[in-house]
Amino acid sequence: MSAGQRMHPGMHPIDEDLVRRLVAGQFPQWAGQAVERFPSGGTVNAMYRLGDGMVVRLPLVEGGAGDVALEQEWLPRLAPLLPTAVPEVLGAGRPAEGYPWPWSVHRWLPGVNPEAGAPGEPLLLAADLARFVTAMRGVALPGAPRAHRGGPLALLDASTRAAIGELRGIPEEDVDCDAVAAVWEDALRVPGPDGPPVWVHADLMPGNLLVDGGRLTAVIDFGCVGAGDPACDLFPAWNLLPGGAREAFREALGVDDATWIRGRARALSQALIALPYYRATNPAMAGTARHVIRAVLGEG
Known part of the structure; x- marks a missing residue:
């Protein structure tokens, strides 16, 4: 996606510096962790690795803000009932530093996305x-x-x-x-x-x-x-x-x-x-x- 082609109207600019400031201001225990953008084909959230074991997930548009609250409420209840790992919410972030929506810190889940039409097994x-x-x-x-x-x-x-x-x-x-x-x-x-x-x-x-x-x-x-x-x-x-x-x-x-x-x-x-x-x-x-x-x- 080129600089002139935005995926959605109303996307809020997000970069590594913003994520560092948000984490340092609300989760000082993780302030020293490395922050790196994680490339993703997702359409609603930006993802940033936080250290080796976490990921910061931030809505790109206002329409994704409700999803954050939904996940924070239901993921802890669903997780023990499912046979497969699901995201674990480690921190619930608030709007700050000019960023207008709630966001989350999740535990990092290893693995890769399967290939459409040609999964390995x-x-x-x-x-x-x-x-x-x-x-x-x-x-x-x-x-x-x-x-x-x-x-x-x-x-x-x-x-x-x-x-x-x-x-x-x-x-x-x-x-x-x-x-x-x-x-x-x-x-x-x-x-x-x-x-x-x-x-x-x-x-x-x-x-x-x-x-x-x-x-x-x-x-x-x-x-x-x-x-x-x-x-x-x-x-x-x-x-x-x-x-x-x-x-x-x-x-x-x-x-x-x-x-x-x-x-x-x-x-x-x-x-x-x-x-x-x-x-x-x-x-x-x-x-x-x-x-x-x-x-x-x-x-x-």
């Missing part, structure tokens, strides 16, 4: 992801917030159709807009969930997963977490897993046809919206979006 990773999703669905904590994007599929209709229209004007992306529109319209005719909302992560993108030796070691970024359609956590079937592992993931979760179709449509909607928005500013997000569109159309 696809069948094992599919099984790991299914265990995580099953555990999320089984969470019984009361007072769950509403998951971001977790409502009826029809709520995404206007934004999805607008994105398809925008992609028709970008021929170099070579998206079969008639085909993706048909997939979307078919999904809108599918029944909604036949049970109550369940806990979902709601943003299981490759950039929010950490692996080591091909196995899932951590799930990060719980800013969309809450209760919603169980189809919301099927995203890895199309944004990460190749065909055989995709089917193994579905089988392990026991997903019925209607839920599978809704999950595919949700993944497609996210990709269609992301591609025109991020194509010039976030190569990782745009690349994942292209992969999802190919995977969905290839499956159909």
